[in-house]
C-alpha cells in the first residue's frame with residue numbers, strides 16, 4: 631500500500647504528486663495534512679515526520695521522507711516512464727540540479743512567498759496569535775527565516791539570498807538549454823524538471839518570473855513545455871484556484887521592488903553572464 635501524506639498547496643508535496651502522475655501510478659492513498667489547521671503537529675503525524683513537514687510517503691508501513699527522495703523512490707518503484715537518465719554520469723549530473731533546488735531554491739521561493747503573501751496575513755494578527763503560529767515549529771532556521779521575512783520584507787537578508795538563488799538557478803537553466811535541448815538533461819524529461827516545477831510555478835503564481843526570465847527566452851520556452859506536461863495539470867501544480875488571485879495580487883505589489891533588488895544584486899555579485 632502506497633500512502634502519501636501531503637498538503638495540496640505545498641510546493642514540496644506537489645513534487646511527489648507530479649512524480650506519481652509522471653509514473654502513471656494511481657493506486658496511492660491520499661492522506662491530507664492541512665498545514666493551516668496545524669495537522670502537521672498532530673502527535674501521530676510527528677511520529678511519521680518529526681520535522682512536522684509534508685510530504686511523507688508510507689509504503690507498506692515503511693516511511694520515506696524528503697520530497698526529492700520520495701520522487702526518486704517512486705521512479706525506482708516502476709520501470710515504465712523512467713525519470714532518471716540511464717547513463718550514470720548524466721544521472722549524477724541530474725542530481726546536481728535537485729541538490730541545488732533543495733539547498734537554495736526552496737528557501738528562496740519560501741522566503742519570497744512569505745515576503746509577498748504571508749507577511750500581510752501575519753502582520754494583521756495580534757502578537758499572541760503570531761507567536762502561536764510559530765510555536766510548535768521544530769526547525770529553528772525555518773522560524774527565523776519566516777520571522778525575518780515577515781518583519782523585514784524585502785529588506786530581509788533571506789529575500790536577497792532568494793534573489794541570488796534564483797538568479798543562479800535560472801542562469802544555469804538558460805546555459806544548459808543553449809545547445810537546443812528540450813529538457814535539462816537532454817531529450818528526456820527527468821526528475822530535474824519534476825523537482826523544480828512546483829517551485830517555479832509558485833514564482834509564476836506570484837507574478838515574479840519576469841524578474842528573471844525577461845532576458846532568458848530559452849528558459850521561458852522550457853517552462854512552457856514543463857507546464858504543458860499532462861502531469862502538471864494532473865498534479866495541480868501551482869497556486870490552487872482559490873489562492874491564485876491573492877497570490878497574483880500580493881506578488882504584483884512587490885515585483886517592482888524585487889526587480890530593483892535584483893539589479894542591485896547583479897551590480898555587486900554577477901560574475902557569469904547568462
Ligand SMILES: N[C@@H](CCC(=O)N[C@@H](CS)C(=O)NCC(=O)O)C(=O)O
Nearest residue numbers: 640641642682683684685696697698
Ligand atoms: N526538505 C523537505 C521540506 C519539506 C517542507 O518544508 N514542507 C513544507 C511545505 S512545502 C512544510 O511542511 N511546512 C510546514 C510548516 O511550515 O509548518 C522536503 O523537501 O520534503
